[in-house]
């Protein structure tokens with residue numbers, strides 16, 4: 298049969314890619330067409346995403362894909378969670394969306410939590426309260442600028458925003474909403490209760506709520522002409538990158554399986570029928586989000602390769618450019634970590650000089666300070682493996698089901714040391730792959746939406762399309 302071609306646009310917190318997915322009836326292949334940096338911009342004391350430039354880069358990738366590959370069936374955008382843009386009554390983007398690491402939310406935390414205490418937020422939405430959540434950001438914006446209630450027609454979460462720019466259709470895709478702190482834990486729909494309790498205008502919610510895998514419309518004629526395209530569908534896939542990543546896992550057996558999605562963040566969790574909302578899951582810091590197909594994933598957000606990326610940025614700024622692969626080698630050569638840090642310590646949550654902060658953390662906790670980039674990277678990677686191990690044990694406890702195998706997916710698994718250490722420290726088998734998890738999950742949900750593949754065939758299709766690496770736990774002496 299003829300090979301079908303579609304585009305996955307996968308935006309992460311540090312870079313974005315336009316990926317071509319090809320499906321020939323038996324295998325899915327993905328190929329990178331265009332990759333670009335996603336560097337937030339500090340403006341007037343606040344941190345923003347440069348979404349116009351991102352849109353420009355995406356368009357460049359789409360143009361290139363059409364030029365080289367001809368007919369493209371559809372595109373879908375998946376992104377990091379929680380951020381959003383405002384659309385005004387003329388249908389225009391009001392200003393550049395804030396970055397979740399922007400600091401404007403903190404002063405409004407207590408006000409919000411008086412209206413809906415954290416534990417109640419968890420019950421209502423299934424989401425673990427966190428300052429980065431959409432609900433905290435939106436509440437802060439409306440407190441700081443009450444006139445937004447009049448000037449804004451609708452709010453669009455980041456992937457919904459790009460789908461709107463491509464198609465003109467404003468929708469609320471369920472997987473991205475499920476991580477906002479604004480959606481109902483049971484129905485996955487925007488929660489009127491939360492909006493009302495916080496005094497947020499219900500009118501901000503887009504009129505159309507879309508399940509993951511909904512064809513929204515077509516790329517507008519103006520964009521088709523600009524980019525030299527034919528007709529092309531715009532699909533709301535599993536629009537949250539983590540939902541896409543999890544949709545790409547080739548489970549052999551879901552029962553004993555957990556996953557770790559490794560990128561700027563590490564998401565450690567497992568799929569479940571419904572949300573796990575208990576005092577225990579709350580106390581351990583787990584959250585619940587929506588998967589493709591309407592199931593739940595219960596997971597913990599752990600700071601991930603962010604600390605390593607920021608360290609690299611810092612070294613580069615001081616004249617020492619070290620690529621991912623080289624750094625992984627240095628970390629492997631450095632031997633056991635000289636210290637273990639808590640990646641979720643607030644010290645590491647904002648941009649800055651990470652090597653310095655790690656040293657500070659080590660002094661504070663009476664540990665040896667790493668001195669070289671290799672030692673520093675080793676501390677980070679080994680600390681991640683330790684944090685994963687704690688989360689996996691907690692996951693067993695809150696779901697009452699043993700974890701026998703851990704599926705690691707995403708760009709971070711190219712760091713083989715991270716995978717091996719995860720197997721070692723957790724004492725579990727690790728199956729690593731696919732690396733291009735979000736892009737593959739994105740493509741798969743489009744193929745499902747277009748009726749080109751069946752749900753029951755997906756796991757096998759992915760397993761046979763990707764190369765998976767198994768890591769067995771080895772006995773080693775802990776540092």
Ligand code: LFR
Pocket residue numbers: 309310376377378379380397476537538539560561562564598
């Ligand atoms: C991963 C991710 C996480 C989300 C974090 C912040 O890229 O989407 O799932 O919690 O970014 O949005």
